[in-house]
Structures are given as structure tokens and as C-alpha cells.
Amino acid sequence: MSLLADSIAELDRLVAFPTVSARPNIDMARHLARRLADLGARVELIATPDGTKANVLASLGPEGDGGIVLSGHTDVVPVEDQEWSTDPFALHQADGRLYGRGTCDMKGFIAACMAVAPRLAARELRRPLHFAFTYDEETGCLGAQHLVETLRARRLRPALAIIGEPTSMRMVEGHKGCCEYTTIFTGREGHGSDPGRGVNAVEYAVRYAARLLELRADLTARAPDPSRFDPPWTTINLGRLSGGQVHNVIPPRAEIDWEMRPVTQADADHVRASLARLVEEELLPEMRRTAPESAIETRVIGEVAGLVPMEENAARDLVAALTGANAADCVPFGTEAGLFQSLGMSVVVCGPGAIAQAHKADEYLETAQLEACLDMLTALEADLVRDR
Structure with a gap:
């Protein structure tokens, strides 16, 4: 299958997990962890004390600092009191759109990462690549706070992070707290x-x-x-x-x-x-x-914390090179990016889908946006294998 077909198939699986923030995400977390472990990634489930929720942290390539983080949250907002045309937890395709709760916010990005992961796992990466999939972003970024505490305790310092929130594949370098x-x-x-x-x-x-x-x-x-x-x-x-x-x-x-x-x-x-x-x-x-x-x-x-625009931002520069974008925006909505920035990392937000479609009935992701995200991640592959 093509990368796009692989992404859509994975998105179909991810949407079927009803990971509303008030519910556990552990089944989806285990699914992602199992798939990445099968590729040879070093995988850890960083669970809450009751074991119902977990972050997934998976790494490819050499161990150590200086790596790249691809991050997305697994939870979604509720569907109650919304009038959906189709089952929100079953992917529906129509007119170049992929409908379902979380398709753009932000399981589409996670699906794209998972589709590209086998290609990345098969290459000899010159720098670490980390997949960080968190819980409870929609209710205070609790999972990302847990993850950042874990990274800080282990003194693991990736160099930069790409947060795949829906920005219509535009670069975002700043947002409010x-x-x-x-x-x-x-x-x-x-x-x-x-x-x-x-x-x-x-x-x-x-x-x-x-x-x-x-x-x-x-x-x-x-x-x-x-x-x-x-x-x-x-x-x-x-x-x-x-x-x-x-x-x-x-x-x-x-x-x-x-x-x-x-x-x-x-x-x-x-x-x-x-x-x-x-x-x-x-x-x-x-x-x-x-x-x-x-x-x-x-x-x-x-x-x-907000994401503070930085004059020097290696993550922004990398994504600009990968996508051809020549400008970065500031936005009013929040993400987990500021938490990663608090570790001293360069951070940019860039992902498929429009924020205007998030949290609504009949949430959708355009397949063209998913393709654009796959293009970015495919270009990242070349950067990861390049001698430095």
C-alpha cells in the first residue's frame, strides 16, 4: 500500500479508540507501543498510578541527546450534545475528507507518524528520533507534564520537537499560555x-x-x-x-x-x-x-506555559526546509509545545488539519492535508540519515 493508504488505515484504527479525556487511553497507547516495538523501537509506556492512561515514548536510532521529537496527544474531546452525521468513532471517507472524532485533533498526525515509522526503522539513523504520544492534552496537558518530568529526571535532552497540532501545515512558533x-x-x-x-x-x-x-x-x-x-x-x-x-x-x-x-x-x-x-x-x-x-x-x-517565539529556532528552521514554508505564525490556542520548550528544546507546531474543524460535530481531516504531512515526514527521513 501507499503511505497515504497506510495512514488512512491506521487512522481508521485510532479513531475507533474512544479516547475522550474522561476515559482511559491505555488501549490506544498499548496499540501504538506494540506496533513501534515490532519495528525495533525502544518503547516505554509511562502510565498514571491507576494504570488507565499512559504516554508512549518510543525511540529509533542512536541513544543519547540531540534527537528529534514527533509529538501528538491521544485524547479527544467529548461528542455528547453534538449532532454527528455519522458514528464519530468510526472513520468515514467522503469527498476527499476523513470524518471522525480526533481526525484532525490530532490522530491524523499520529497516523502519519505510524505510517512513516517502518521506513524510518529500516534506515540507519544518524540522530535519535522519538515518538511521544501523550494523554489528557485537552484537560490541562497532564500527560505532557508527566512526560516532561520523566525526561527531566532522566536527563534526556532532545534538541528539537515538532508538535503535530492542526495548523493546516503552517508553522507556528508562538502561542499564549x-x-x-x-x-x-x-x-x-x-x-x-x-x-x-x-x-x-x-x-x-x-x-x-x-x-x-x-x-x-x-x-x-x-x-x-x-x-x-x-x-x-x-x-x-x-x-x-x-x-x-x-x-x-x-x-x-x-x-x-x-x-x-x-x-x-x-x-x-x-x-x-x-x-x-x-x-x-x-x-x-x-x-x-x-x-x-x-x-x-x-x-x-x-x-x-505558552510557546515563546525565539529568534533562533532550529525546529522552525528544520520544518521550513522540509516544507518550503517561509514564515511562522503565532496563534491564540494552546498546545503542549511550551512544556517541551521548558526543557530547553527548540519547538515548532506544524500538523495536518484546520483548527476550525477541531472539537466540532463532523470533525474532518482533508486527505490533501494528510498527504502534505506525509511529505514533511518523508523529507525528515532524509535529514535523519544525513551525515553531520
Whole structure:
């Protein structure tokens, strides 16, 4: 079969694994590990303590530092409450498109890697090549954080990484960070006819939310000039505010899900410090005058570093040579790239599929995009066997 046919066949297998972040990915991880081990790769499953999820780290070529990482995440977003025309976990081909959950985000890239892997395994590589397939990117990049900790502990330092997120095969050299939180307010319930005898958790959550909106406005004035991001400033989004049961009971509990996407670390520090002052100096003292047991707790769902554009970037230069691209972009969506960059690696994001198709019903990957990705990986083969 051709590389494209091999990729589509592998994508068909990968889509059939329902690796929604809330579910295990271990079956897909074992499948990938087994296939790579059969090619002679040095393979490790880096599992969570309960064994339900795992990263796959597989290496070809010589051991040691200075290698290239091809990375993608195995998890996908849910399909509930979406109106799909076909089974989201069964690959469907039509009109030059490959439909299914995760086809572009980002099992298409993984399938392309797996199709090219036999060719790479058969060559005498002059530098290490690592396949890094992670879990739980969609819920805080938890797998990549685990993987980076493992690499740091082992003092393994690849030189560069290509993260195959859907960029329509454009090079991306920068993106904002992504910090996700749930803030929980605990007050004291009571009868709605006498609000002063209770502590209304919803009211304090509303005040907290109002400060978030004030900060959002404040952050627009802090935008760097010039900025390559769109929008150019750090953003804040309120995803959910919930609390209370009925109209005549003082609600003892409320929650806010919120996120920020910082352009700079200083912006993130500014937001956290402002909220900490609000809680410690205003909200909690008021709540505890009536109910000493009152509490405000912020749980970190995920804090993922942004990808900082670098003047010198070997990964960008390599992908430019492989694809013929002559420019790199910055984007507002987040990836695992900043975590790899934190190890001192050069990193670029480049993969098949359009981000506009991700997370939607009838998600699809164009076969032309898959072919373009295969062209890049085939060109990489020549680089890996070249004497240096």
C-alpha cells in the first residue's frame, strides 16, 4: 500500500479508540507501543498510578541527546450534545475528507507518524528520533507534564520537537499560555427571608466574577506593542457560574470555572495577585464574620506555559526546509509545545488539519492535508540519515 493508504488505515484504527479525556487511553497507547516495538523501537509506556492512561515514548536510532521529537496527544474531546452525521468513532471517507472524532485533533498526525515509522526503522539513523504520544492534552496537558518530568529526571535532552497540532501545515512558533481554574465558595445556608443569618456563596461568587471582568478590561491596556497575537492581550473567560437550588434558600456553595490565556507571565501574576487580595482582604473576612467555616478555594485544572517565539529556532528552521514554508505564525490556542520548550528544546507546531474543524460535530481531516504531512515526514527521513 501507499503511505497515504497506510495512514488512512491506521487512522481508521485510532479513531475507533474512544479516547475522550474522561476515559482511559491505555488501549490506544498499548496499540501504538506494540506496533513501534515490532519495528525495533525502544518503547516505554509511562502510565498514571491507576494504570488507565499512559504516554508512549518510543525511540529509533542512536541513544543519547540531540534527537528529534514527533509529538501528538491521544485524547479527544467529548461528542455528547453534538449532532454527528455519522458514528464519530468510526472513520468515514467522503469527498476527499476523513470524518471522525480526533481526525484532525490530532490522530491524523499520529497516523502519519505510524505510517512513516517502518521506513524510518529500516534506515540507519544518524540522530535519535522519538515518538511521544501523550494523554489528557485537552484537560490541562497532564500527560505532557508527566512526560516532561520523566525526561527531566532522566536527563534526556532532545534538541528539537515538532508538535503535530492542526495548523493546516503552517508553522507556528508562538502561542499564549492556558491557565484553567475552578474557584469554590463555601458559605452558610439559611432561610431566604433573613439573608443576614447566612453567607450567600452565590453573592460572593458574583463579586469574584465581577473582579475577573474588571481584570479582563484592565488586561487590554497591558497588551504588548507590537503584539503578534490575536487578540493581542491576555484574555479571561468565565466558563460557568453555578450555585443554589431554589429561590428561598441562601445558597451555601457556588463554583466558577474560568480561564486566562496570558501573553506574558507578568499578566498571569497580576491576575493571581489581584484575586488573592480580593479574597484575603475583602471576601473572606466578610464571610467569616458570620460563618467562620466559610472558605474560598481555587483548584488548578491546568497551567500550561505558552510557546515563546525565539529568534533562533532550529525546529522552525528544520520544518521550513522540509516544507518550503517561509514564515511562522503565532496563534491564540494552546498546545503542549511550551512544556517541551521548558526543557530547553527548540519547538515548532506544524500538523495536518484546520483548527476550525477541531472539537466540532463532523470533525474532518482533508486527505490533501494528510498527504502534505506525509511529505514533511518523508523529507525528515532524509535529514535523519544525513551525515553531520
